[in-house]
Amino acid sequence: MEGRRERPPASRAKKPAAKRTTTEHNGTVAARYHAGSSGPQRGARSRGAEPDGDPTKKPTTRARPGQASMRITDLWSSATGAAGIAKQPAFPELQPPAIQPPASPELQPPAHPEALEVARCPSYRRGARSVGQLRAPRASRKGLEETPEGKLKNVLEKLKLKREKISKAADIVNKIVKRLLSRMKNRESEFKDVQQLNTGSYYERVKISAPNEFDVMFKLEVPRIELQEYHDTGAFYLVKFKRIPRGNPLSHFLEEEILSASKMLSKFREIIKEEVKEIKDSDICVEEEKPGSPAVTLLIRNPEEISVDIILALESKSSWPISTKEGLPIKNWLGTKMRTSLRREPFYLVPKDAKVGNSFQGKTWRLSFSHIEKYILKNHGIEKTCCEVGGAKCCRKDCLKLMKSLLEQLKKEYQELEAFCSYHVKTAILHMWTAHPQDREWDPKHLSRCFDNFLTFFVECLRTEKLMHYFIPKFNLFSQELIDQKSKKFLIEKIEYERNNGFPIFDKF
Incomplete structure (x- = not known):
């Protein structure tokens, strides 16, 4: 047209023809990922840019000298x-696979299996429509899950554990335990000085499947006690008082100066059963006594079935028994200072009968370090x-x-x-x-x-x-x-x- 100057066409440098990148269904995940690792250049609308090197070639690693398998x-x-x-x-350092699914943190909402990052590619610029973002076939993602x-x-x-179920179950259990503890403190009994101590897998954050089992200790401090090891077990003990002050509420549980675990647990169970009967707004009962068990088990049946083990425990702030001297071997792991600090904590005795043949010794108490175990699992x-x-x-x-x-x-x-x-x-x-x-x-x-x-x-x-x-x-x-x-x-x-x-x-x- 008149008055318009025609623009000469720009010269183009000749480039060698690039091979199209193909993704076969039987190719490796690493190859598919590598093939999509470079986005197209501006203006490259009809050709896919080929990455340098062989996309199917896996990197090689050198074995470390002295590397060995773990010997159990x-x-x-x-x-x-x-x-x-x-x-x-x-511990052998194996070469990690090309792509790993992200590890979900504890108590976080689980990621959907389809959301695993199998073949993430960079986003493409607008206009590069002829080269689509590479996606891993569903079969490949499923294959990763089946490894x-x-x-x-x-x-x-x-x-x-589902968060909503955790919250619901914890509210129910806390309400009932708090009520039992309060009523036990307000009545004139041998257990009016008990304190609550939460133990078990739920509080250690290793409970699995459903929050339907809880362990709660009702601890009772007993100063100035003497332990007599039972049959060289190291775990079971007979408990004596060094001096029995007048008015000691536990004195009528004594049998020839030995504090009877079975007698004390029986009275503890009796009081809990009486208090449970007074709870009218919950469907709750006390299960039958299990031979050799140190727990009084509550069964909450509504709205969901939940089992709560209430365990009577004697708390001693004395030095740990001699049988534990070489135990808790965490010096090379959590450190000598930590071990010393943990051994300054109280230890507990639960009314667990030692087994003698096919029967149980009713006077014995067993050492418990569940509070230390809970600390270690958290740290x-x-x-x-x-x-x-x-x-x-x-x-x-x-x-x-x-x-x-x-x-x-x-x-x-x-x-x-x-x-x-x-x-x-x-x-x-x-x-x-x-x-x-x-x-x-x-x-x-x-x-x-x-x-x-x-x-x-x-x-x-x-x-x-x-x-x-x-x-x-x-x-x-x-x-x-x-x-x-x-x-x-x-x-x-x-x-x-x-x-x-x-x-x-x-x-x-």
């Missing part, structure tokens, strides 16, 4: 009762910020929860496993944490490997019939007197079956 036998010096701290074997690592993470998501890292907000995470508690769930599910199916309990699992993992104190040894990226190592150790404890109490090294929780060999072999078989077949029992809940 190195843990035995702690778990089987040897004094001192177990030798610290090197041992992915399956265990999914199990943990199922085991998480488990060698680094003070482990699992705190803003700190690095570990999978210590995850391994504990998985093993607790495995044992719980097996016990539901097999009566032969009745003798085993979650305390065996907790004791075993405390020994495991002691032998492997570094936080990096419990990296959540290696959850499957850590859990497998724990299973190996637990099975060896069953085979050797040795699992020593964490605070009382000479007290064997897997002794023949407590659990017969047949039951241990049966549990070994069931654990190995689940382990070798990808834990099918986890698919049943």
Whole structure:
């Protein structure tokens, strides 16, 4: 047109033809991720920019000299009762997979399985419409979930307590416990000076599945007592008063100067039953007494069924018994100062009868360190910020929860496993944490490997019939007197079956 100057076409430099990047369904996740790691250049609307190098080539890593697999036998010096701290074997640092699903912090809303970051690519600039953002096929995402690592993470998501259920259950339990405690303090009885102490898996933040079981201690301080060890067990004691002042409310529980655990628990149960009858606005009852149990169990049936174990405990602020001298082996883990500080805390005695043949000794009390266990589980890292907000995470508690769930599910199916309990699992993992104190040894990226190592150790404890109490090294929780060999072999078989077949029992809940 007249008056308009025609603009000459701009010259273009010739470029070699770029090969189109193809993503096959059978390609690796790492390859698909690499293929989409570079966005198109401005104006490149008809061609996809090819990244440098071979996108399917995996990086290689050099093995560290002296790297070795963890030897479970190195843990035995702690778990089987040897004094001192177990030798610290090197924990293998395996090469992490190309992409890992993010580890969800404890008590956070679980992420949807489809939301895992399988193949994240950078956002494309506006106008680059011919090159779409690469997405991993659904089959690939599902494949990640079906790996041992992915399956265990999914199990943990199922085991998480729902916040609304936690709040609802805690409100119900707190209301009833507070009422019982208040009424017990206001009546003239031997237990009017009791104080509340929360213990158990719920307060240790390792409760699984549902907040339907709570443990609460009603502690009663007893000054100036003398302990007489029962049959060299280290765990069970007869309790005497060094001096019985006139008007001691516990004096009528004495049998030849011995404070009878069974008599005192029986009176404690009687008072609780009387107070429960006065609670008219809740559907609650006291369950029948279980032989050898130190607890009075309340069953709340409405709106949901909740079990509350109220445990009478004698509190002593004296030095810990001599049987605990070599226990609590945390010097190389949480430190010597921490161990000294914890041993200055009171210890507790619960009315647990020692088993004598097929009967129970009614006068005995058993040592309890549940308050120390709760502290350790909350402060488990060698680094003070482990699992705190803003700190690095570990999978210590995850391994504990998985093993607790495995044992719980097996016990539901097999009566032969009745003798085993979650305390065996907790004791075993405390020994495991002691032998492997570094936080990096419990990296959540290696959850499957850590859990497998724990299973190996637990099975060896069953085979050797040795699992020593964490605070009382000479007290064997897997002794023949407590659990017969047949039951241990049966549990070994069931654990190995689940382990070798990808834990099918986890698919049943």
